[in-house]
Amino acid sequence: MTPALAFDLLLIAALLWSAARALITADVFRAVVLFIVFGLLMALAWARLGAPDIALAEAAIGAGLTGALLLDAVGHLRAKWRGPER
Amino acid sequence: MKAWLTALIALLCSGLALALGAAMLALPEFAVRLPGQVAANLDASGVAHPVTAVLLNFRGYDTLLEVAVLLLALLGVFALSRHASDHAHPAAPAHPVLQTLARLLAPLMVLVAGYLLWIGAYAPGGAFQAGAVLAAAGVLLRLAGLLPAWAQPGRLLRGGLALGLLVFLAVAVAGLPQGELLHYPPALASPLILLVEAGLTLSIGLTLAGLYLASAGWRQ
Numbered sequence: 001m002t003p004a005l006a007f008d009l010l011l012i013a014a015l016l017w018s019a020a021r022a023l024i025t026a027d028v029f030r031a032v033v034l035f036i037v038f039g040l041l042m043a044l045a046w047a048r049l050g051a052p053d054i055a056l057a058e059a060a061i062g063a064g065l066t067g068a069l070l071l072d073a074v075g076h077l078r079a080k081w082r083g084p085e086r
Numbered sequence: 087m088k089a090w091l092t093a094l095i096a097l098l099c100s101g102l103a104l105a106l107g108a109a110m111l112a113l114p115e116f117a118v119r120l121p122g123q124v125a126a127n128l129d130a131s132g133v134a135h136p137v138t139a140v141l142l143n144f145r146g147y148d149t150l151l152e153v154a155v156l157l158l159a160l161l162g163v164f165a166l167s168r169h170a171s172d173h174a175h176p177a178a179p180a181h182p183v184l185q186t187l188a189r190l191l192a193p194l195m196v197l198v199a200g201y202l203l204w205i206g207a208y209a210p211g212g213a214f215q216a217g218a219v220l221a222a223a224g225v226l227l228r229l230a231g232l233l234p235a236w237a238q239p240g241r242l243l244r245g246g247l248a249l250g251l252l253v254f255l256a257v258a259v260a261g262l263p264q265g266e267l268l269h270y271p272p273a274l275a276s277p278l279i280l281l282v283e284a285g286l287t288l289s290i291g292l293t294l295a296g297l298y299l300a301s302a303g304w305r306q
Contacts, residue, residue: 052210053137056202060218065294068225072301 008048015041028077032070039063132275133207141212142279146268150258153251153286160247160293163300164239180231188230195223203287207279213250213286220291225298236300247296250289254282 018041022034039062046055124136124144131139141149199216206212227233236243257278261269270278 053212053215056210056215057218060215060222061294064222065218065225065298068229068298069301072298 011041011045011048015045029071029074032067032074035070036063036067039067130272130275132270132272132279135206135208135210135212137210138206138212138279138283142282143270143275146258149286150251150254150268153254153289156290156293157247157251160296160300163297167237167300180229185230185232188226188232192223192227195219195226199223199287199291203283206283207276213283214290216283216287217290218294220287221294221298224291224295228295228299233299236296239296239300243292246292247289250282250286253285257282 015038018034018038022031022038025031025034039058043055043059043063046052046058121136124140127144128134128136128139131143133139133142199219202211202216202219203213204211206216224233228235239247257270258268261267261271264271
């Protein structure tokens, strides 16, 4: 097995694992972090597929900005859940 | 009962995945060889990178509408945030280490955005990537508490948001007398694409950052 093939197989396994965990996990914050991890791995996969343009866009928009927006939404939700109990 | 339902859903999902995979394998050969056509016309496009040539020249119409959709999405966020609050939200003070890091990184990110914009004509890069880096700089500054949220975007900010689309539209319409919409004269294609991309970079950066900065103003 060549190192490149081993890396690709590892990448595929990590993609499937992070996607499944992001969907299954009950903790919203953890799901968002896993989504960001998935986005970064996906960018790596695009780069491996020879599409650096899409890899750049995926890393910056898919993982970075969407991740920041989702984390912000989690913060809002947490503040909302905590609010009435005070 | 619940376990049965889960098993049934898993079975149906697996069946759908298999059907999609089978459909992918059964796709017919492409009737038109687009990569060959792009490579053949690359010299006339004004740029040396095929992806930029497709996005800004051969399929400029798609990119024009994409930018309009992005602006519409931000308008939707503005419409929502008007209802949430009317007063300005000062940024929350952040850790000094984060503030220093953001102050050091923000100029570098602007530099990287400029590089991505310029290199887009020859290599992977371009307006969307450069704009995304600009937007990331904006989000970072906001997280460090150095930028206020957009409660009421001023005239200058709104002008910057619309600039990319306006420049693109102006260039598109300017080619109308010579032939059709978005038809660049080959001699001017290179500077026109750079002009459009520079405007787009600024507007896309502001729009993407605005999606975050405008919604960050919702926090009461």
